[in-house]
Amino acid sequence: MSRPPLRIAVCGTAHWAETVHIPALxxxxxxxxxxxxxRNADRVAALADKFGIAGLTDFDETLAQVDALSFALPPxxxxxxxxxxISAGKHVILEKPIATTQxxxxxxxxxxxxxxxxxxxFLTRRYxxxxxxxIAETDAEKTEFGASSFRSGGMAPGSPYANSVWRQAEGATxxxxxxHVLTPLLDVLGPIAQVQLxxxxxxxxxxxxxxxxxxxxxFEISQNGEAGSxxxxxxxxxxxxxxxxxxxxxxxxAAFGRAAAELLAGAEEPRPTRxxxxxxxxxxxxxxxxxxxxxxxxxxxxxxxxxxNILASAAS
Numbered sequence: 001m002s003r004p005p006l007r008i009a010v011c012g013t014a015h016w017a018e019t020v021h022i023p024a025l026x027x028x029x030x031x032x033x034x035x036x037x038x039r040n041a042d043r044v045a046a047l048a049d050k051f052g053i054a055g056l057t058d059f060d061e062t063l064a065q066v067d068a069l070s071f072a073l074p075p076x077x078x079x080x081x082x083x084x085x086i087s088a089g090k091h092v093i094l095e096k097p098i099a100t101t102q103x104x105x106x107x108x109x110x111x112x113x114x115x116x117x118x119x120x121x122f123l124t125r126r127y128x129x130x131x132x133x134x135i136a137e138t139d140a141e142k143t144e145f146g147a148s149s150f151r152s153g154g155m156a157p158g159s160p161y162a163n164s165v166w167r168q169a170e171g172a173t174x175x176x177x178x179x180h181v182l183t184p185l186l187d188v189l190g191p192i193a194q195v196q197l198x199x200x201x202x203x204x205x206x207x208x209x210x211x212x213x214x215x216x217x218x219f220e221i222s223q224n225g226e227a228g229s230x231x232x233x234x235x236x237x238x239x240x241x242x243x244x245x246x247x248x249x250x251x252x253x254a255a256f257g258r259a260a261a262e263l264l265a266g267a268e269e270p271r272p273t274r275x276x277x278x279x280x281x282x283x284x285x286x287x288x289x290x291x292x293x294x295x296x297x298x299x300x301x302x303x304x305x306x307x308x309n310i311l312a313s314a315a316s
Contacts, residue, residue, distance in 0.1 A: 003030070003268075005030050005031055005032040006030060006031050006032065006067050006068055006091070006263075006264055006267055007032050007034050007065065007066045007067045007068070008025055008031055008032065008033055008034065008066055008067065008068040008069065008070055009033070009034060009035040009036065009037050009056070009062050009065065009066045009068075009069055009070070010022050010025065010033065010035075010036045010037070010069075010070045010072060011036075011037045011038070011059075011062070011069055011070065011071045011072065011073055011081060012036075012037075012038060012071065012072030012073045013036065013038035013040055013043040013044055013046075013047055014072065014164070015160045015161070016072045016095070017036070017038075017047070017072035018047060018050075019160075019252070019253075020072070020252045020253055020256050021070050021072045021093075021256060022036065022047065022051050022053075023051075023253050024253045024254075024256035024257045024260060025070060025256075025260055026051065027253070027257060028257050028260045028261065028264070029261075030264055031260060031264060033051075033053055034053060034054060034065055034066060035048075035053055035054035035055065035056050035062060035065060035066070036048055036051070036053055036054070036055055036056070037056045037057070037059060037062040037069075038055075038057065039057060041055075041057050044056065044057055059081060059084070063084070063085060063088050063090060066090065067090065067091060067267070068090055068091035068092065068093070068118075068263060068267070069081075069082075069085045069090055069091075069092050069093070070092075070093040070260075071092065071093065071094050071095055072095060073095065074164075074165070074166040075095070075097050075098070075099055075100045075166065075175065076100060076166060078094060078095060078098070078099070079098070079099045079104040079105075079107060079108055082094055082098070082108055082111075083107050083108055083111045086108070086111040086112055086115050086117055086119070087111050087114070087115060089115060089116075089117060090117060091117045091118040091119070091263055091266065091267050091270075092117065092118075092119050092120070092263075093119075093120045093121075093122060093259060093260065093263050094108075094119065094120070094121045094122070094280070095121070095122055096121055096122060096123055096124075096179035096180075096280065096283070097175050097178070097179055097280075097283060097284055097287065098121055098280050098281065098283075098284060099284055100175050100284070100287075101284075101288070102284060102285060102288050102303070102306070105281055105284040105285075105306055106305075106306060108281075109281050109306050109309050109310055110309075112274070112277070112310065112313065113309060113310075113313040116270060117270060118263055118265075118266025118267050118270040118273045119266075119270075119273055119274070119277045120259050120262050120263045120266065120273055120276070120277065121276075121277055121279075121280030122256060122259045123179055123180075123183045123279065123280060123283075124180065124250075124252070124255055125180055125183045125184055126183060126187070126259075126276075127255040127256070127258040127259050128250045128255055130245065130248065130250075131184065131234065131245065131247070134184075134234060134243075134245040135184050135187045135188055137243075138188050138236045138238070138243060139238050140188050140189070140190075142238035142239060142240075143188055143189060143215060143236045143237065143238045144215050144216070144237060144238065144239055145215065145216055145217060145236070145237045146184070146185045146188055146189050146215070146216075146217035146218075146234075146235065146236045146237075147217060147218050147219065147233075147234070147235045147236075148180075148181040148182075148184055148185055148217075148218075148219045148220075148232070148233065148234045148235075149181070149219065149220040149221070149231070149232060149233045150177050150180050150181050150219075150220070150221045150222075150230075150231075150232045151204075151220075151221070151222045151223075151224075151225055151229070151230070151231045151232070152177070152222070152223050152225055152229060152230045152231070152232075153223065153224075153225035153226045153227045153228055153229040153230075154167070154176070154177070154223040155167060155168070155173075155223045155224075156223075156224075156225065156226055156227040156229075157227060158227035158228070159227040159228070162227070171291060171294075173203075173205065173221060173222075173223050174197075174205060174221070174287055174290060174291065174294075175287055176223075177221040177223065178219075178221065178283065178286075178287050178290070179280075179283050179287075180221075180232070181219035181220075181221055181232075182219065182283050182286060182287075183279065183283075184234045185209065185211075185217045185219065186279045186282065186283070187279065188236055189211045189213065189215045189217055190211055190212055190213055190215075191211065191212045191282055191302075191304050191307050192209050192210070192211050192212070192282070192286050192302045193210050193211060193212045193301065193302055193304075194209070194210040194289075194299050194300065194301055194302060195207055195208070195209050195210075195286060195289050195290045195293055195299065195300055195302055196208045196293050196298070196299040196300070197290040197291075197293045197294045198294070198297075199294060202222070202224060203222060203224055204220060204221070204222040204224070205220070205221050205222070205294075206218065206219070206220045207219050207220075207290055207293075208299075209286075212304070230247070230249070231247075232246075232247035233245065233246055233247065234247070262276075271314045272314075274310055274311075274313055274314035275310075275311065275314045277310055278306075278307050278310040278311050278314070279307075281306035281307055281309075281310050282304060282306060282307035284306065285302055285303045285304060285305070285306055285307065286302050288303075289301065289302040289303070
């Protein structure tokens, strides 16, 4: 007997919801996109009409109509609604970062531990085939060093993200772009034990990282380029020469479709999604420590309580 389609709603009405979440979920097999939820009634109505789905402004009503929720919300709004959804037994796709404080991230992780639902964080580089293959083909046991770099014009005039309120806040570049550069490093080298972050006069952030397995890595991020520009690289060294990948433009809708497929599989067996979600939780721990390092100018120890708690829940 076939399983009925997974009923899902998108939470959010801005650019990323309209151009990525909604079209990807409408095209996804075995998923039924039933609604868009948001606080701006006019914007909700416009998207509902454009995509032929229900438009909702009441979150409890949204919960009652779906099996899952896809969040395209700022990280200061996402946690409270995600916790409510998880506690109500709904599967979730969260955006990165899952939160911008360890307290909120802990609350999300605690809700997951208490509820048998699937949780996927859309760490985009995992869902780009070329990057995913590069990570999978890297010998994690032998790799001693990794590096990643991300330079874009994400906040330049004309960029669709330039008017994003949360991205204009002090320190937002670290939280917005940090998950991109950290994902490959974590997937190959594992959790991070220490970070030191510095900012140069041009605003470029450079971090030096020590992983729990004593491997080292670094990342560099900037959003000071021209609108539409993007230069990203990933490199690993296992002692026999550096392997390097130059990032290329990718299909965001197709990438999100792969994340949706992961959620669909997780609705049947949530544990694999927990194992992968642990990195999203750990990223909050890393970026919290990085922010502290930027303030005090010293290396800062990275906690891994969130990471370990999620892994433990997947194993139980």
